[in-house]
Amino acid sequence: MKAINLDYSAATPVDEAVLQEMLPYFTEHYGNPSSGHTLGEKPREALEEARSKVGRLIGAEEPGKNQIIFTASSSEANNLAVKGIIAAGKKKGNQIITSAIEHFSILNQLKGLEKEGYEIIRLPVDKYGLIAPGLLEEAISDQTILISIQAANPEIGTIQPIDELAALARKNEIPFHTDAAAAAGGIALDVDRMGVDMLSLAGDQFYGPKGSGALFVRRGVRLRPLIEGGIQEKGLRAGTENVPAIVGLGEAARLAYETLEERAEKVAYFRDQLKESLFNEIPHLHLNGHPEKRLPRNLNISVEFVEGEALLMRLNMAGIYVSSGSSCTSQALKSSHVLEAIGLPPELAQGSLLLAPDRENRIEDIPYITEQMAQVAGLLRNMSPLYHQYLKEEKKNANLQ
Amino acid sequence: MPTYSDKVMEHFTNPRNIGEVEDADGIGEVGNPVCGDMMKFTIKVKDDRIEDVKYFTFGCGAAIAVSSMVSEMARGKTLEEALKITNKQVAEELGGLPGNKMHCSNLGADALHKAIRDYMEKQGRESNE
Ligand code: FES
Numbered sequence: 001m002k003a004i005n006l007d008y009s010a011a012t013p014v015d016e017a018v019l020q021e022m023l024p025y026f027t028e029h030y031g032n033p034s035s036g037h038t039l040g041e042k043p044r045e046a047l048e049e050a051r052s053k054v055g056r057l058i059g060a061e062e063p064g065k066n067q068i069i070f071t072a073s074s075s076e077a078n079n080l081a082v083k084g085i086i087a088a089g090k091k092k093g094n095q096i097i098t099s100a101i102e103h104f105s106i107l108n109q110l111k112g113l114e115k116e117g118y119e120i121i122r123l124p125v126d127k128y129g130l131i132a133p134g135l136l137e138e139a140i141s142d143q144t145i146l147i148s149i150q151a152a153n154p155e156i157g158t159i160q161p162i163d164e165l166a167a168l169a170r171k172n173e174i175p176f177h178t179d180a181a182a183a184a185g186g187i188a189l190d191v192d193r194m195g196v197d198m199l200s201l202a203g204d205q206f207y208g209p210k211g212s213g214a215l216f217v218r219r220g221v222r223l224r225p226l227i228e229g230g231i232q233e234k235g236l237r238a239g240t241e242n243v244p245a246i247v248g249l250g251e252a253a254r255l256a257y258e259t260l261e262e263r264a265e266k267v268a269y270f271r272d273q274l275k276e277s278l279f280n281e282i283p284h285l286h287l288n289g290h291p292e293k294r295l296p297r298n299l300n301i302s303v304e305f306v307e308g309e310a311l312l313m314r315l316n317m318a319g320i321y322v323s324s325g326s327s328c329t330s331q332a333l334k335s336s337h338v339l340e341a342i343g344l345p346p347e348l349a350q351g352s353l354l355l356a357p358d359r360e361n362r363i364e365d366i367p368y369i370t371e372q373m374a375q376v377a378g379l380l381r382n383m384s385p386l387y388h389q390y391l392k393e394e395k396k397n398a399n400l401q
Numbered sequence: 402m403p404t405y406s407d408k409v410m411e412h413f414t415n416p417r418n419i420g421e422v423e424d425a426d427g428i429g430e431v432g433n434p435v436c437g438d439m440m441k442f443t444i445k446v447k448d449d450r451i452e453d454v455k456y457f458t459f460g461c462g463a464a465i466a467v468s469s470m471v472s473e474m475a476r477g478k479t480l481e482e483a484l485k486i487t488n489k490q491v492a493e494e495l496g497g498l499p500g501n502k503m504h505c506s507n508l509g510a511d512a513l514h515k516a517i518r519d520y521m522e523k524q525g526r527e528s529n530e
Pocket of ligand 1: 327328329333433436437438459460461462463464502505
């Protein structure tokens with residue numbers, strides 16, 4: 001049977017070269033980087049090499065100037081950034097600014113902080129998911145202690161004007177954090193050009209292992225650790241380092257950096273061809289997110305009149321793997337907060353599909369994907385009360401004319 | 402995607418009785434307050450029995466399987482019997498539903514009962530449910 005993955009934003013496979021780099025650190029070089037003897041040497045070196053590879057991916061190579069703190073995920077990096085800066089308490093105030101479409105690892109911890117008395121401002125986005133810098137400027141006050149806005153949205157792919165937003169933060173001397181989990185490895189990032197003080201990323205988004213992540217911290221930004229203990233990671237994350245995962249993250253970052261343009265072009269081309277094919281063959285589709293300012297690995301569409309879980313299940317039966325932002329697919333039975341924030345009507349959010357292709361996808365598969373999608377959409381529409389209602393209205397309108 | 406029973410998958414893959422009966426005697430439309438989905442049942446009644454029953458469903462895999470199962474359970478039953486079909490029975494017949502999908506089974510029986518009551522009202526009868 002066919003197996004076409006269009007859900008690479010959920011996970012990418014570990015690149016073969018990455019795996020080969022990692023393997024010796026499970027066995028041969030198993031030593032503890034903190035050891036004073038010979039066994040600690042190789043792992044210690046490997047950590048620093050990985051650090052500079054990750055630094056290079058985001059334009060933060062200069063050692064000493066900046067810090068890369070290894071974590072187990074971008075969720076952890078996001079928590080370290082937000083909770084860490086608040087606990088450090090360098091800047092006085094009680095207001096944090098974010099956007100309405102952040103990842104849950106930002107939104108949920110801010111909900112908690114709100115209960116503790118912090119004022120959380122969630123900037124709205126336009127219908128494409130973009131944040132207007134003017135809104136941030138208005139929201140900033142002398143009480144603002146942190147601004148956290150994602151570099152790109154994992155669900156609708158919209159890329160934010162981080163440089164403009166961060167410039168406003170800098171002007172007001174407010175630390176700026178960006179969650180770049182969806183962006184890192186997919187588009188070119190440079191912490192200096194973006195002007196950010198902290199940046200989170202995750203290795204499993206670009207062919208590194210799961211359980212690998214990092215937080216970039218600009219020099220001068222003070223954090224308190226979430227995990228206290230030994231002085232690993234400059235005291236910002238206690239616990240013996242997961243050396244194989246970190247080595248894997250570093251190698252994945254190197255590969256991503258060296259092949260970035262080529263891969264982005266290839267993926268965007270596939271994405272555009274797929275989009276064209278689907279929109280040509282299937283009526284009543286709706287594009288979600290920005291037409292241009294979007295991640296190469298992102299096509300988000302709504303299939304009108306049908307529900308996403310049913311679509312997903314049918315496509316799964318055809319060997320095509322996708323995800324959906326419909327309420328029925330979510331554990332909490334709530335439709336995606338991102339789709340709600342861009343003002344998508346609930347019926348359209350119900351029919352939303354996220355197609356996230358990557359370098360493995362082949363142009364030759366597009367006809368099969370299109371054919372299956374058309375068939376599945378047709379089948380589900382045929383049993384949809386909304387579709388039949390639409391057909392009736394169409395008929396009425398035609399008769400009136 | 403939750404783990405569904407074989408029976409659910411079977412009905413989802415081959416849903417029975419999709420559509421709208423012609424000149425329906427009763428129509429029942431319900432919306433799901435939990436997730437925003439919809440079902441529409443139409444029935445044809447003869448000698449107090451459900452002679453034909455069809456439906457349209459806008460909803461998840463469970464909701465589609467539920468409507469298919471309800472249509473099978475209701476067909477040929479007397480109105481009295483059909484009114485006694487409970488959400489729980491529907492879920493049981495389907496070999497169980499995942500916890501957060503139980504609410505989808507409400508939709509099916511509710512829509513069917515609404516169609517029956519619609520018929521009874523049109524006949525000037527009271528349903529004693
Ligand atoms: S109809 Fe929405 S979860 Fe089943």
